[in-house]
Amino acid sequence: MPRKSSGGRPARARPARSAPAPVKQAPPPVPAPSSGGSVLGSIGSTIAEGMAFGGGSAVAHRAVDAVMGPRTIRHETVPAAAPEPAATASSDSDACGMHYKAFQDCINSSGSDISKCQFYMDMLSSCRKSSGLAA
Numbered sequence: 001m002p003r004k005s006s007g008g009r010p011a012r013a014r015p016a017r018s019a020p021a022p023v024k025q026a027p028p029p030v031p032a033p034s035s036g037g038s039v040l041g042s043i044g045s046t047i048a049e050g051m052a053f054g055g056g057s058a059v060a061h062r063a064v065d066a067v068m069g070p071r072t073i074r075h076e077t078v079p080a081a082a083p084e085p086a087a088t089a090s091s092d093s094d095a096c097g098m099h100y101k102a103f104q105d106c107i108n109s110s111g112s113d114i115s116k117c118q119f120y121m122d123m124l125s126s127c128r129k130s131s132g133l134a135a
Contacts (some may be wrong), residue, residue: 077111096127 065071103124106117 003093075112079108095131096124097129 099120103120104119105112106120110116
């Protein structure tokens with residue numbers, strides 16, 4: 001005796017499927033409305049766009065600095081080939097030559113950051129005052 005499937009119900013024939021419905025394409029983009037071409041309006045929008053670009057650029061720079069570390073810019077200065085005054089060097093060599101030389105070495109090595117040499121400047125000034133030399 002053969003087995004019946006589905007609990008004894010007769011099998012139904014499936015209807016044939018029709019072809020899939022065509023896909024609707026998106027409508028074309030709507031053109032931006034024209035404001036009439038106001039000169040002040042276009043200048044204002046250009047300024048606003050520039051400010052947005054500048055702000056975005058600043059944020060991007062900060063992000064890169066956070067990842068790569070801050071940028072350091074070094075300005076190299078070429079010292080002028082001016083001769084040193086002979087009178088000052090000879091008078092300083094007697095009384096305060098050591099302080100003068102230390103101050104000049106500090107100036108030459110620190111470049112544009114003269115605040116690092118304040119100690120040497122103070123020592124040179126006090127030496128000149130105590131020896132009676134004009135500063």
